[in-house]
Amino acid sequence: MRTIVTFKLAEQLFGLDREKVVAMASRNHRKIKTTVKGGVEYLLLSRGRVSRIFDLEQLFGLEQPGTGDMKQLLVVEHGQELLSFLVSARGGIASVREEAGTALPPAFGRAVPMVFPEMLVNGQDAILLFAPENIHRFLVKHTNHRTGRSNAEDIVE
């Protein structure tokens, strides 16, 4: 079995494998400490480490007005570093069969399925699985087609 942590972006469900998730907390939790340098927000971690915070709604072009203060912070592990993502809301935890996901078809090209390798269906819900380990390469190379802005310019340092 595979365990998936789900979260919402603009009322749409996304998920990622539970073993990648280090922590999830309200952005406004008293123990969450952040700092802003050069207009970029970082999460302050133990032993002086920092992790850049990415707003996934903004990054994915799914922004909804008025949810800024309610957002949740999702921290995931990627090799030696931690990535922090702002999401709209927590979802839940789902246990699914290993082979439950369905891959995106060739119409979505090569790059997008690297970041969203599979979709799960749970009743009437569709959950798009997110592979955070592939987001960096995507950020550097690609443009947000909905906003017309370059993610490289907007997000990458």
Added chain:
Amino acid sequence: MQKTSLSEHRFFLLPLGRYAKESYSCIFGQSQVVEVMQEIIACEVPFCPRFMRGAAVYGEQLLPVICPEEMLGLADPAEQGPYRQFIVIRSAAVDPASGTNLLAMVASSRGLQIPQNEEDKNLEYFSPSDQVPANGGLLNGIYSGQGRRLISIDFDRLLLGAAMEAVA
């Protein structure tokens, strides 16, 4: 430009661009249309062109949801109402992984029609160069006449990822 008779072919029309000055429709061969659905389970997929509205569940597979009005630049930004129909379209392109024909789900706010007008069946054929506001490179061609334009989308290229080449 050449005269082309469509009278020997059976086809369906999908009216587009409710607010466009000219009358545009998508044209589908009878063998292309697999099924018409009213409700689907789907989710939006980020980083895609706006006309790719997401991925939808169809049996054991996922299909890209295509909005022709968005694709051709004929959508009214003020009109973002729900889609009325989802038309499953079969292409001639084959999925390299499964060996089966690739399918698409076309989202429509107006609904598929059977052509009633005989004038629709004897039209002139144009290459798609500058006949539509956007994405002419993803079309097979356009049939034009009697103040209407019937647009044939190149689903073979689209379903093999042509719309995502800029993102590849």
